[in-house]
Amino acid sequence: MGKCLTLVSEATHGAREPELRRQICRTGRRMYKRGLVVACEGNLSARLDSNRILVTPAGACKGRLATGDILITDLNGTVLCGTGPPSSEIQMHILFYRLRPDVRAVCHAHPPTATGFAAAGRALEEAVLPEVVVSLGKIPLAPYGTPGTWELCAGLESLVTKHNAILLENHGVVTCGQSLETAYERLETVEQFARILLIAESLGGPRLLSAAQVQKLVAARARYGVSCPGDAELPLTSEARIVLTRPERTSAHQEEPRDREPRCKR
Numbered sequence: 001m002g003k004c005l006t007l008v009s010e011a012t013h014g015a016r017e018p019e020l021r022r023q024i025c026r027t028g029r030r031m032y033k034r035g036l037v038v039a040c041e042g043n044l045s046a047r048l049d050s051n052r053i054l055v056t057p058a059g060a061c062k063g064r065l066a067t068g069d070i071l072i073t074d075l076n077g078t079v080l081c082g083t084g085p086p087s088s089e090i091q092m093h094i095l096f097y098r099l100r101p102d103v104r105a106v107c108h109a110h111p112p113t114a115t116g117f118a119a120a121g122r123a124l125e126e127a128v129l130p131e132v133v134v135s136l137g138k139i140p141l142a143p144y145g146t147p148g149t150w151e152l153c154a155g156l157e158s159l160v161t162k163h164n165a166i167l168l169e170n171h172g173v174v175t176c177g178q179s180l181e182t183a184y185e186r187l188e189t190v191e192q193f194a195r196i197l198l199i200a201e202s203l204g205g206p207r208l209l210s211a212a213q214v215q216k217l218v219a220a221r222a223r224y225g226v227s228c229p230g231d232a233e234l235p236l237t238s239e240a241r242i243v244l245t246r247p248e249r250t251s252a253h254q255e256e257p258r259d260r261e262p263r264c265k266r
């Protein structure tokens with residue numbers, strides 16, 4: 001790690017690097033302790049400067065990272081500092097840094113409930129909880145792509161510019177932010193929302209907020225210090241969708257199985 005620091009030409013970046021390494025390790029431990037990842041799943045990164053990122057190594061448990069384990073790569077994924085290969089999902093991280101100059105950190109994990117929605121082909125795109133509307137808006141579902149390949153990035157590309165949290169079909173969740181703390185908190189928010197939505201659905205389905213209610217929440221973003229991409233998509237409101245009750249859904253499934261689509265499927 002000391003050797004890495006000598007390569008840093010700009011003093012501010014040199015000062016930031018040790019702190020970012022510590023933040024990545026701390027965030028990895030939080031992800032692991034909360035069960036958002038198990039074993040060696042998930043990956044984290046932080047922007048060091050305009051052309052370099054810090055990223056977790058491949059095959060490392062996020063609960064046991066040491067600051068010296070973190071690699072530095074350029075935005076082509078070439079390792080500039082550190083031992084061993086970077087995370088196999090580094091291309092996904094680089095996609096965020098290339099398309100979003102505002103993004104300074106990316107978190108990827110497999111939180112069980114949100115990943116369950118992703119495995120069922122379900123986005124989290126309905127206006128249900130005010131805090132989720134304010135902090136994330138709509139949480140879309142990116143089409144499946146083989147993990148660790150550009151195929152995954154191809155499905156994500158159009159969504160990265162509009163969203164700070166995205167479900168990955170049959171895979172997990174990726175979030176970004178202006179800090180590791182923010183990116184991590186968004187990951188927790190997605191998982192919590194998925195858990196609450198699952199409970200609401202077991203009780204007959206959520207009651208969606210109206211368009212007027214959503215607009216008030218969006219207007220409050222500045223007051224809460226929340227920044228979202230300018231062209232961020234808003235969640236579906238009560239006017240935009242007819243919400244079927246559970247018995248109606250069961251009946252529709254039985255009578256017209258070919259017409260039935262998961263309510264949040266793209």
Ligand SMILES: [Zn+2]
Pocket residue numbers: 042108109110147171172
């Ligand atoms: Zn993954």
